Amino acid sequence: xxxxxxxxxxxxxxxxxxxxxxxxxxxxxxxxxxxxxxxxxxxxxxxxxxxxxxxxxxxxxxxxxxxxxxxxxxxxxxxxxxxxxxxxxxxxxxxxxxxxxxxxxxxxxxxxx
Amino acid sequence: xxxxxxxxxxxxxxxxxxxxxxxxxxxxxxxxxxxxxxxxxxxxxxxxxxxxxxxxxxxxxxxxxxxxxxxxxxxxxxxxxxxxxxxxxxxxxxxxxxxxxxxxxxxxxxxxxxx
Numbered sequence: 493x494x495x496x497x498x499x500x501x502x503x504x505x506x507x508x509x510x511x512x513x514x515x516x517x518x519x520x521x522x523x524x525x526x527x528x529x530x531x532x533x534x535x536x537x538x539x540x541x542x543x544x545x546x547x548x549x550x551x552x553x554x555x556x557x558x559x560x561x562x563x564x565x566x567x568x569x570x571x572x573x574x575x576x577x578x579x580x581x582x583x584x585x586x587x588x589x590x591x592x593x594x595x596x597x598x599x600x601x602x603x604x605x
Numbered sequence: 606x607x608x609x610x611x612x613x614x615x616x617x618x619x620x621x622x623x624x625x626x627x628x629x630x631x632x633x634x635x636x637x638x639x640x641x642x643x644x645x646x647x648x649x650x651x652x653x654x655x656x657x658x659x660x661x662x663x664x665x666x667x668x669x670x671x672x673x674x675x676x677x678x679x680x681x682x683x684x685x686x687x688x689x690x691x692x693x694x695x696x697x698x699x700x701x702x703x704x705x706x707x708x709x710x711x712x713x714x715x716x717x718x719x720x
Contacts, residue, residue, distance in 0.1 A: 500645070526708060526709075528709075533714070533716075534713060534714070535609075535695055535697075535711030535712055535713050535714055536648070536695075536709070536711050537711070538708040538709065538710070541708060581647070581648070583709075590655070591701075591707060592638070592650065592653060592663075593709060594650070595640075595647050595648040595649075596647060597645065597646065597647035598647060
C-alpha cells in the first residue's frame, strides 16, 4: 500500500537552531512534493514545492530537498524562531494522475526561546 | 476578505440530522476539494471537482455528498450525520498548473461535532 510517513513525535528545538523535518514515502512515484504549514485551528498554508527532477529548493529561511532514490524529502528551517512553531505537512502528487495532493499526518515543530 | 470562505465555522448537531457545509472562493480556480482532518490521521480527501460538471469521489466519500453549484461554490452534505463524522473539515481550491504542481488554498475550516 502507499504510505507517506512523517514523524508523529513533536520536534523540539532551541531558537536559532536549524529544524529538519522528514517526509518518507513508499510505493509512490511522485511528480512533485509540497510542504504546508498549519497553525492550530487554521487551514494549511502552502510553503514550497519541489519537482521530481529537482534536488533542492530554497525560499528565504526554508530549504527543501527531494531524493527520489531514498524516497525522502527533508524540510529545513534555518535560524528558527518561536513564530515557526506549527505543524508542517508534506503532500505528494503522483505523476500521471490528476495531481491531487495526498497528505502526510504532519510533524509538530516547537521552537523554544 | 478570505479567498476561500467556509460556513459554518463551528456546528454541533445530533445523530441523524442532515448537515451542509458550504464553501465559496474568489480565487477564480476551477478545482475545488473537500478534506477531512482528524487528530493523528492527517488530511483525507472526501470529494473533488475539476469544474462545474465534474464531481469525483475521494478516499473517504461514504456518508457524504457534494454539490458544485457554480465555479465559486462547492458544498459538502452529510445526509444523516453520525458521531464518527465529528472532525475538522477543510475546503480547498487550486488552479491547474500544466506542469503539475498547483498549490492548494485552504479555507479556515468547519469544525463539526455530532452528538
